[in-house]
Amino acid sequence: RAPQCCLEGRPTTALPITRAIPRTDEIARTAMQARMASTEDREALVAPGAPRARKTAVGATLLAAVATSIGVSAFVGVAYAAVARRTAQPPLTVRELLRCDEVTDMTTDNLVALHGVKLAAAARGAVRERVARSLRSIDIALEQLQPEAHRQLSELKMNDEDRAAALRALRPYGDARLVSASRAVLDEYAMAGADASDDAAMERRLRDRLMPTFADMVPVNAEMLPEVVHETDRSLRSAADAGSRRLEAQDEVAVGVNVHAAALFRALEGALGEKMPKAPARMLSSTQNGQGDQSFMGCLKAAMPDPSKVMTCFVENIQEVMAFMKDKAKGLMSR
Numbered sequence: 001r002a003p004q005c006c007l008e009g010r011p012t013t014a015l016p017i018t019r020a021i022p023r024t025d026e027i028a029r030t031a032m033q034a035r036m037a038s039t040e041d042r043e044a045l046v047a048p049g050a051p052r053a054r055k056t057a058v059g060a061t062l063l064a065a066v067a068t069s070i071g072v073s074a075f076v077g078v079a080y081a082a083v084a085r086r087t088a089q090p091p092l093t094v095r096e097l098l099r100c101d102e103v104t105d106m107t108t109d110n111l112v113a114l115h116g117v118k119l120a121a122a123a124r125g126a127v128r129e130r131v132a133r134s135l136r137s138i139d140i141a142l143e144q145l146q147p148e149a150h151r152q153l154s155e156l157k158m159n160d161e162d163r164a165a166a167l168r169a170l171r172p173y174g175d176a177r178l179v180s181a182s183r184a185v186l187d188e189y190a191m192a193g194a195d196a197s198d199d200a201a202m203e204r205r206l207r208d209r210l211m212p213t214f215a216d217m218v219p220v221n222a223e224m225l226p227e228v229v230h231e232t233d234r235s236l237r238s239a240a241d242a243g244s245r246r247l248e249a250q251d252e253v254a255v256g257v258n259v260h261a262a263a264l265f266r267a268l269e270g271a272l273g274e275k276m277p278k279a280p281a282r283m284l285s286s287t288q289n290g291q292g293d294q295s296f297m298g299c300l301k302a303a304m305p306d307p308s309k310v311m312t313c314f315v316e317n318i319q320e321v322m323a324f325m326k327d328k329a330k331g332l333m334s335r
Helices: 024-040 042-046 052-087 094-098 101-115 124-145 147-155 160-168 176-197 199-227 231-241 252-275 279-284 296-303 307-316 318-333
Strands: none
Touching: 094 124, 094 147, 094 252, 101 124, 101 160, 101 176, 101 252, 101 307, 124 147, 124 252, 124 279, 147 279, 160 252, 176 199, 176 307, 199 296, 199 318, 252 279, 252 307, 296 307, 296 318, 307 318
């Protein structure tokens, strides 16, 4: 299904269809008249003894009915095309996409799935309002901290493929397999307590904890492969992050919204190329902390204890995650 995003605040210019297009009963009546005339008067047209005037009148009636029917059908086609043109929405800008309903709903559902009981206890409408408020805050912060980038986002238009690429980048953050793996990591860090500071010990614990999810991670890796952030791209982005102004979130929903918005902006960097400004994604990047060579374990350590940041470590390091677990699998097989 093609992604449908709203145009918040834009009035529609659609004409009422009942005014633009003839009623279906009128069309049916005209067609019926043509069929009745052709059935009832056919003999009058071909009867050898029928008066000439009668034949002429019947022929004129048939021609008029057929012409009317054809004319109505043509008008209906033109009217539908006109309505379609009038109701067609102009392309979304990047700024409009950030605040459209589909992005808000997808982010809300992902955060509820990821945070589990903590957010599930609240009404979804309340969580959605917090998400929408955080997205508006990002828009305002961009205008204040990155005015030139904000202007570009307000003018940069996307086609359906660009929009689909942006929305596709948000899906992994609600993927049940990655949600399960992220929760496993969070639980393991919580159980480790003071031992979490021992990097080697934590790496062994996490390998053991994640090993049962290896079968699930194989298809996840295949599905995400085209969207994976390459190491060179991450290094360049993180190098540019040093000295950039960031938006620091204050609660778990705001952090999650920042993560989603950053993923959306990065996906559009790939889809739109040089036209897409880099500053918005940099402003929202808070898990890398300027370390372009940060490993999966280093990312997890910096992300604790926020679920959305832990999820980002999986999404942005999925190939290293696979290698991380393959090493454990090889060790088990060699025994």
